Amino acid sequence: MGRADERRARQRGGHRGAPKRSSKAGGRSGIRRFFTWKKLLGTFFGLCLLGMAAFVALYLLIDVPKGNAAAVQQSNIYKYSNGATLARVGEVNRELVDLDQIDKGVRMTFVAAENKSFYKDSGVDFRGTARGLLNTLSGKGKQGGSTITQQYVKNYYLTQDQTVTRKLKELVISLKVDRQKSKDDILAGYINTSYYGRNAWGIQAAAQAYYRVDANDLSVEQGAYLAALLQAPSQYDWAVATDTSKELVKNRWNYVLDNMVEEGWLKSGERDAMKFPVPEEPKGAPGLEGQAGYLVEAANTALAKQLVGQGTAADMDEAETMVKAGGWTLTLNIDKKKQAQLEKSVKAQLTGKLDGKKRKVDADVQAGAASVDPKTGRVLAMYGGVDYVKHFTNNATRRDYQPASTFKPVILAAAVQEGATTQDDQPITANTIYDGTSKRPVLDDGAKVGFSPPNEDDVDYGDVTVQTAMNKSINSVFAQMGVDVGMDQVMKTAGELGMDVEGVKSVPAQTLGTMGASPLEMAGVYATLDNHGKKVTPALVKSVQHKDRTVRFPDAIGEQVVSREAADTVTSVLTGVVDDGTARTSVRDNPNRDGQQVAGKTGTSDFNRSAWFTGYTPNLVTSVGLFGEDDKPPHKQVSLTGATGLLPGKGRVNGGGYPAQIWAAYTFGAMGDVSEFDLDTDQGAAVRPTETPTVSETPTTPSEEPSSEEPTTKPPSSSPEEEESTPEETPSDDLPTSPSTSPSSSPPGGIELPPDPDDPQANENE
Structure with a gap:
């Protein structure tokens, strides 16, 4: 065997390494050997399975929590006998209303504005949620696209925090809530817990704040404005909106009504006849100044006594706690005109003549009065004092002076x-x-x-x-x-x-x-x-x-x-x-x-x-x-x-x-x-x-x-x-x-x- 043959034999036997092949000759690099299409596909399916497993685990671990008390906290509403608002008392300006109290057309304005597929979907918009997660991770902030169910869950069960954890919880709870509650209950919860601007929480407070009517008296046009308002309450409030914002809210109002026509919820002819309902000017919520505080206090006491009397509360302490918890609408027998007449008479005949700076005794004079219909027993007017925020004792109900x-x-x-x-x-x-x-x-x-x-x-x-x-x-x-x-x-x-x-x-x-x-x-x-x-x-x-x-x-x-x-x-x-x-x-x-x-x-x-x-x-x-x-x-x-x-x-x-x-x-x-x-x-x-x-x-x-x-x-x-x-x-x-x-x-x-x-x-x- 010649040297050449011997060399070839040694090479075949592995005694000598083969020369390196050039990549240009079709060789595969080390990185490409690790990322083959098979491996990538396997990794993708593996992640999907892992994600599904994680989601199943989350679904099993996350329960629907108790409702956020603040989300349903209400004020107490006090009205004159003719239905006019006397006062609204409470930290949150909200009054819950049942869905059947609201015109169907008004209800559907919110569906048209936020979630046309609401009555058909499973309560979650996966694409919108994924987009929101990506924007949160990338620091781009708030991202819309949530369903009505998701927004209700955020309002009622969770918080407004923009975090990945909160968004994942929102997703899971929304799926569960959609299965546990009817669509009408969810819609009612949504419109009652949403913030509309002007310190108005819920559709009833919003109806009063923007149009001076109760929710059951809203027109479809007005409902469409309130539905449009939810996208940006502060920006779209007509009273403070810039020209650009006014144009934007008008466009959204049109969008809401056009969607209703498209879905068959509104006739085209009715839509064409509608005009943009410009809201009323903002008005401060009625407080407790003047005589209002005396009337509110006396009404609360009467309600608390009746709660005890009918066995709903064990004692006055428990009854007063129930009253202060909110959610009450009390219509008083007070006649608005007679109340004004009584206040005018006290001022003209007495308090307008008092001057506590000139005479010490004038600062010591307190007046109280009560007026009753003898045929019905209704208290038509009451004067409790010069001003509830200045003199808290109700002179009309106090019993410490001799008759x-x-x-x-x-x-x-x-x-x-x-x-x-x-x-x-x-x-x-x-x-x-x-x-x-x-x-x-x-x-x-x-x-x-x-x-x-x-x-x-x-x-x-x-x-x-x-x-x-x-x-x-x-x-x-x-x-x-x-x-x-x-x-x-x-x-x-x-x-x-x-x-x-x-x-x-x-x-x-x-x-x-x-x-x-x-x-x-x-x-x-x-x-x-x-x-x-x-x-x-x-x-x-x-x-x-x-x-x-x-x-x-x-x-x-x-x-x-x-x-x-x-x-x-x-x-x-x-x-x-x-x-x-x-x-x-x-x-x-x-x-x-x-x-x-x-x-x-x-x-x-x-x-x-x-x-x-x-x-x-x-x-x-x-x-x-x-x-x-x-x-x-x-x-x-x-x-x-x-x-x-x-x-x-x-x-x-x-x-x-x-x-x-x-x-x-x-x-x-x-x-x-x-x-x-x-x-x-x-x-x-x-x-x-x-x-x-x-x-x-x-x-x-x-x-x-x-x-x-x-x-x-x-x-x-x-x-x-x-x-x-x-x-x-x-x-x-x-x-x-x-x-x-x-x-x-x-x-x-x-x-x-x-x-x-x-x-x-x-x-x-x-």
Whole structure:
């Protein structure tokens, strides 16, 4: 074998490496050997399987979470009786509405705008979601393309964060939600949780914010604008949009309607007739300033009490928590026009005259009032104070001031109801004679009971009829009458008429109105008298709506609590207070009265800490109270004397003054047609006018005004217990009373009576 052959043999045997081949000769590089088409295809399928496995794992691991509480948090809506919005209270301006409350055409504008295949798809747009993921990974930010289901899931179950984790969760939850809920439920959730700008969350708030209508009254054109708005609420709000933005939102509005025609949801002819619905100018959400806060607070309390009453809540704490959770729509019985009239009257007759910088006492004057329809019990108007954000206590519902002489009609009602007699066994009627001497000892079966109440300003009236005693508000007469009737029966009648007498002792002091009461409470008492003895419980709330709860309020008109004769007799007697008594100047002589028949009673507590007038026509009952409250903490009760510049000492604010003036300005401006009482009685001034005038036709000389000090001579107390029942600083006319001697049955002729200190004519400065 030659050398050549030997060399070839060695090469064949592997003893010598083969020379390297040039790549140009068709050789394969190292990299290409690793990335063959088979390997790439295998890798792709491997990743797909891995992704599918990961998605299955996510699907199994991720559950549909509880809804985001903030996404369904609602405000409470408060409305006047005519449906106009009074206030909206809550951190989130939202009111949930059911889908069937919204016109079908309006619903479909949202489907046309966001997701035409909504009713056919599985709840997920995979391409849009993938695009969103890629944009998130590349830092390009927000990316649209999500279905209505996905947007609902983002709003209700998740957050607005732009992260890969959130988007993956959105995908999985959307698939599950689409299988668990109906398409209508998802659409309802979407339009109720979306943000529309103008601080409006949900379609109901948006409808109010942009068009001043409820969601169920939206037109298709308006719905298309709201649907278009969701793409860019701030940019597309017509009130602040640039010309470019206005053009963009118009284009999108057209896009929405054109899609509806294309899908067969809107007729072409209807589409062509539609014009762009320019929204209303923005308006601040109604707040709690002025009287709104008092009305809202009172409505919340009424709702909470009813939730407890019907067993929905265990106690008031739980009930108040339920109310504050939101979602309530409360329609009040408040008449918007009458409410405005009452506020106007208080300002014109009182608050417009107060100047706390000039006079300290002016800063201490608080007014409260409540107006009730006696036939239905509806609270038509309420005045709680100068401004809820400045004075939070509702003066219309507070019960910490004495109603004073406005309690006297309750005593007469009890007397007639029970057929009570005097100490001399004479029936108590409007014509019964009592001794009106100031500080006259009250008697029970001829024995002194240790109570001798003074009349206001310690005036002696001598023998007077019950009618005159009511006209002149004579304490000594009604103190005796209360004992004649029996104080237990008087307090029982007070409770039946609507006063809260729980825990109140049945002592003669109560004849002077020494228990606490509110204007709303007294309006209810007098409304029951006006309603011929059928119980009237003032009702502030007309109706309540909540998607999860049903609340029904009891009828405001109850059973007969005193006889018609008793109620009508009191009404008849109370017309004399207006026509011939302490309210004649402010009410009888008011030029706007126009012949309207009126019954009412004044009340002025000693030390002038409160002044009242509660009066009524056949169709309207209103109680007005003025309260002296120190404007500095701890807000003690103080005197009203000298308010508005009335001279100290002679400047008493009495019930026949500002309270009656406010009452007259309001009532004669709000009462409607002139009417007369339909009375079933043969007693009282409405049936038998006073034969002999109890006052002279010319103003009398003012009597000496009471000092702010407690009387130096106190009536004796029959027992330590009775003495303890009288507050240490109880005014002289508020002290407990004891029975006086009973009178004869007919009035003496020509009785000359002294001036009445509760009469504004007795105050030369009023």
